[in-house]
Amino acid sequence: MNELLTIKDLTVAVGEKLLVNQASFEVSQGKIVAIAGGSGSGKTTIGLSILNLLPAALRIARGQIIFEGQDLLRLNSQELRERRGARIGMVFQEPLSAFDPLFTIGQQIDEVLAAHTSMTKQERYQQTLEVLSQVELPDPKRAFQSYPHQLSGGMRQRAMIAQAIACSPSLIIADEPTSNLDVTLQVKINAIFKVLKTKNISTLLITHDLGMINQLADEVVILRQGNVVEKGSASQVIATPIDPYTRQLVEAFQ
Amino acid sequence: MIAKFSLTGKICFWILVLMYAAAIFANFICPYHYDDEDRDYSYCPPTAVEFKDHDRWVHPFVYGRRLTFNEVHRRVYVKDFTQKYELHLFKMGRLLSVDAPGRFYLWGADARGRDLFSRIWYGARISLSIGIFGVLISFILGLIIGGIAGYYGGWIDQVLMRICEMFMMIPGFYLMLALRAVVPENFNSLEVYASVVVILALIGWASLARIIRGMALSVRERDYVLAAKTFGVPDIVIIVKHVLPQTISYSLASLMLTVSSYILAEAGLSVVGLGIQDPIPSWGNLLSDAMQIVPVIFAPWILLPGLFIFIAVVCFNVVGDSIRDVLDPTFNESSTNL
Numbered sequence: 001m002n003e004l005l006t007i008k009d010l011t012v013a014v015g016e017k018l019l020v021n022q023a024s025f026e027v028s029q030g031k032i033v034a035i036a037g038g039s040g041s042g043k044t045t046i047g048l049s050i051l052n053l054l055p056a057a058l059r060i061a062r063g064q065i066i067f068e069g070q071d072l073l074r075l076n077s078q079e080l081r082e083r084r085g086a087r088i089g090m091v092f093q094e095p096l097s098a099f100d101p102l103f104t105i106g107q108q109i110d111e112v113l114a115a116h117t118s119m120t121k122q123e124r125y126q127q128t129l130e131v132l133s134q135v136e137l138p139d140p141k142r143a144f145q146s147y148p149h150q151l152s153g154g155m156r157q158r159a160m161i162a163q164a165i166a167c168s169p170s171l172i173i174a175d176e177p178t179s180n181l182d183v184t185l186q187v188k189i190n191a192i193f194k195v196l197k198t199k200n201i202s203t204l205l206i207t208h209d210l211g212m213i214n215q216l217a218d219e220v221v222i223l224r225q226g227n228v229v230e231k232g233s234a235s236q237v238i239a240t241p242i243d244p245y246t247r248q249l250v251e252a253f254q
Numbered sequence: 255m256i257a258k259f260s261l262t263g264k265i266c267f268w269i270l271v272l273m274y275a276a277a278i279f280a281n282f283i284c285p286y287h288y289d290d291e292d293r294d295y296s297y298c299p300p301t302a303v304e305f306k307d308h309d310r311w312v313h314p315f316v317y318g319r320r321l322t323f324n325e326v327h328r329r330v331y332v333k334d335f336t337q338k339y340e341l342h343l344f345k346m347g348r349l350l351s352v353d354a355p356g357r358f359y360l361w362g363a364d365a366r367g368r369d370l371f372s373r374i375w376y377g378a379r380i381s382l383s384i385g386i387f388g389v390l391i392s393f394i395l396g397l398i399i400g401g402i403a404g405y406y407g408g409w410i411d412q413v414l415m416r417i418c419e420m421f422m423m424i425p426g427f428y429l430m431l432a433l434r435a436v437v438p439e440n441f442n443s444l445e446v447y448a449s450v451v452v453i454l455a456l457i458g459w460a461s462l463a464r465i466i467r468g469m470a471l472s473v474r475e476r477d478y479v480l481a482a483k484t485f486g487v488p489d490i491v492i493i494v495k496h497v498l499p500q501t502i503s504y505s506l507a508s509l510m511l512t513v514s515s516y517i518l519a520e521a522g523l524s525v526v527g528l529g530i531q532d533p534i535p536s537w538g539n540l541l542s543d544a545m546q547i548v549p550v551i552f553a554p555w556i557l558l559p560g561l562f563i564f565i566a567v568v569c570f571n572v573v574g575d576s577i578r579d580v581l582d583p584t585f586n587e588s589s590t591n592l
Contacts, residue, residue, distance in 0.1 A: 051483075051484050053480065053483055053484060056407065056408070081486045081488065082486065083486070084483065084484055084485060084486035085484065085485035085486035085487070086486055088484075089485070090481070090484035090485070092477060092481055094477065097476065097477035097478060098477045098478055098480075098481040099478055099481070100478040100482070100495070100496050101478075102496075102499055103495070111482070111485075111487055111491065111495070112485045112486070112487065115485070115486050115487045115488060115491070116486060163485065164485075
């Protein structure tokens with residue numbers, strides 16, 4: 001298999017308490033892998049571990065995070081910074097707070113391009129408009145000039161995805177990208193992730209929404225209190241859950 | 255922003271504007287150069303401008319002065335009605351002037367017969383600008399050091415904050431004297447000015463850095479700072495573009511309050527004779543003439559520079575408060591609700 005991201009025995013601790021306990025799973029090229037579980041199950045912690053941006057109190061006690069053949073946990077801060085945004089994009093749950101209110105959407109996407117590429121200002125402008133239209137924003141030029149608060153929730157989330165794909169990364173980590181959106185917008189955002197998949201961009205989807213997993217994910221990892229209780233192909237896990245906790249989740253969803 | 259100031263805030267703002275305008279245009283509004291002395295007029299009291307001559311309205315003029323001595327051999331200037339000097343408007347590039355040998359002392363003269371009015375406004379150039387430049391430097395230092403300490407936290411924060419505390423631990427005035435002692439005494443006036451600016455900046459940056467650090471500590475927890483990190487934006491860009499702008503409303507208000515303390519500090523340094531040196535005037539060294547009681551009793555106008563220091567400090571404080579009230583409207587509400 002062509003593994004883009006391999007997580008082996010990842011253990012994250014705060015003090016003596018383990019938030020994530022020996023989690024292992026893989027994300028293949030061009031696949032959408034979902035991490036599902038209730039609140040506090042360690043979903044977001046795994047997402048931030050990959051970028052090595054855990055809060056100061058949390059530490060990675062053990063494990064390996066192998067991305068494109070290199071263990072991210074062994075890279076120095078400069079090498080990590082070169083990968084964040086450029087090879088791995090992140091989509092946050094609440095784009096209104098994930099964008100700086102003082103800058104326009106265009107300036108903030110431009111900032112990511114400026115950090116990772118040697119493009120001229122004009123090239124960056126073109127590239128920003130290009131990614132804004134890729135996420136099907138109706139008027140990319142207007143979105144470019146808009147401040148975060150001037151856009152609707154759905155448009156902001158698309159702009160967030162545009163920022164994540166600006167440098168054509170190979171992996172996107174999406175942390176509950178649709179949980180604050182209404183159902184019709186969720187469908188549209190899901191469609192964007194499907195388009196990204198056709199472009200061979202893998203997505204690590206962090207969610208508690210089994211409906212979204214059902215529609216999007218190829219594989220699913222079920223987390224419970226930091227332990228991986230079940231993993232496998234998404235359709236199979238949802239159709240025939242083995243673990244009692246997975247069964248609870250599926251029943252709650254139905 | 256000024257439109258939202260309280261009435262006192264507006265008044266103080268415009269007083270400051272006037273004072274800065276007077277300082278900038280000092281060589282136009284002042285009748286004499288700051289070092290234009292005439293020792294025959296030592297401690298000459300303010301000159302009265304006459305509008306009437308033999309009960310007829312005439313072009314404003316001043317009488318000459320004749321020096322006499324009273325019964326205790328003290329200098330007394332009496333009007334010499336035989337000498338009249340017309341007040342000229344816009345002559346020789348000066349707003350008001352009289353022809354020599356007449357002298358025109360609107361606010362009296364100092365010991366060497368130099369016009370106090372002129373010396374105050376030339377001195378305002380030093381006193382009103384030194385605080386601004388000092389604040390600019392300590393502001394930049396405070397923003398950079400506070401921003402770095404707050405953003406990174408950990409041992410960087412510890413080291414920087416302990417350095418700040420070392421500066422804050424020493425009482426400001428004595429630190430200032432100590433720093434001044436390091437400066438060579440053969441400096442020319444521009445070098446002294448620059449060194450006073452640096453000294454002022456060094457005593458004030460620490461408290462600003464501490465407060466910026468506290469604000470940066472809270473701003474760095476915001477999602478967009480984390481988002482910028484996940485996108486691999488360099489730390490220095492995050493600090494400058496995403497963290498420091500959030501502290502600007504506080505910084506602006508504290509900037510104004512710091513300017514006033516720097517004006518006082520420069521005056522303190524100059525009063526004890528360690529600041530700007532005569533003949534260049536500053537409000538501080540003008541006031542040092544009023545350190546002895548006898549001249550103050552017989553020539554009370556030499557206290558005037560103190561009045562201007564007072565006005566400038568009060569105005570900067572009120573304007574600083576007004577800026578804070580405008581930028582942070584909840585501040586007053588919460589304090590009255592306590």
